[in-house]
Amino acid sequence: MSDFTSKIQSELLRIEHEEQVRIVYACESGSRAWGFPSQDSDYDVRFLYVRPTDWYLSILEKRDVIERPISEQLDINGWDLKKALNLFRKSNPSLLEWLESPISYMERYTVAQQIRELSPLLFSPRVSIYHYLHMAKRNYRHYLQGEIVQIKKYFYVLRPILACIWILERGSIAPVDHGDLIAGLQLEPALEREINKLILRKKAGEEFDLEPGMNILNDYLEKQIACLEEVANLNQAPTGAEKQDNVLDDLFRKALREVWQ
Structure with missing residues (x-):
């Protein structure tokens, strides 16, 4: 494990503590993931996280991203799992790339793999x-x-x-x-x-x-x-996301139970 990988993982744990969240998946998303970084390339870290269950039981719309200022070659930010799953049902290419990144910094629960297994059904x-x-x-x-x-x-x-x-x-x-x-x-x-x-x-x-x-x-x-x-401009078939809504709801609920049990 490189020194910078250790630094990234320490920063992820610090974010968990400061934000009172659990990170379910974190990866590299930039030129390092593409396989041709230069020596001074930033580390473009992206992650998915969940908050405690009661946080979602609110009538208020709340901020669903966590961002940190770029510093010392580290560019790090993440999406709430609920936001990620809503984008996933729309076949969001950025999220699909994150899940297939060859460089993973953290994957402690089953939710990321469950999303990967659903990808062929929702990919547009x-x-x-x-x-x-x-x-x-x-x-x-x-x-x-x-x-x-x-x-x-x-x-x-x-x-x-x-x-x-x-x-x-x-x-x-x-x-x-x-x-x-x-x-x-x-x-x-x-x-x-x-x-x-x-x-x-x-x-x-x-x-x-x-x-x-x-x-x-x-x-x-x-x-x-x-x-x-x-x-x-050619017409193509929709993703069929509506057929998977119950599956995604179930995946989200199971993730909350798995993380916070």
């Missing part, structure tokens, strides 16, 4: 494609327009585009680990070489200053964004 390719395509278009527009660009921003467009392609080809949640994602796609060799060069530079800790844009990546991204916009 359409919702995920909309999510990733919107992310890719926004980042492409903000960071990669013009002849001179900040090269490292290609990662923030490439990953969501590749996730969309995985979903279209496989009909399943895209892997969080970038190596697994690339390995499962049939990319042109020249494109894959350019992507791998960028990853090697990032892992080596190179600073990505402003540089001329990479034509092979720009051409690929523009083509895929145009194609995916057409796909995103």
Whole structure:
């Protein structure tokens, strides 16, 4: 266990004590989970928690997130389990990624695994494609327009585009680990070489200053964004979440009993 992992787990326990909650799951969600952190990459920690049962028995709407200021490379925040399950029934891509993260810092109860087992029933390719395509278009527009660009921003467009392609080809949640994602796609060799060069530079800790844009990546991204916009407009089946509402209610109640018994 690394020193920083110990620090993260200590911080999670401190949050439990300060907020009077129990954390049921915590993971890495950023470039470290994707498999290509640089030496100074933040630790993007995300967690799910539950409060005591009486907290939920209230007529008042209460804050359902816990956030801490970013400090010393640590970016940490979490969602209340009730909020998470409401987003899960809508096939929220961020939550699905957290649950499949290859780096777990804490998983002490059965609720996270129960959610994973329900994921195939509630996963919506359409919702995920909309999510990733919107992310890719926004980042492409903000960071990669013009002849001179900040090269490292290609990662923030490439990953969501590749996730969309995985979903279209496989009909399943895209892997969080970038190596697994690339390995499962049939990319042109020249494109894959350019992507791998960028990853090697990032892992080596190179600073990505402003540089001329990479034509092979720009051409690929523009083509895929145009194609995916057409796909995103097609009607697709809903998630069928309504059929699982009783199951999710039961999962939530069981989680409260398991944690606080």
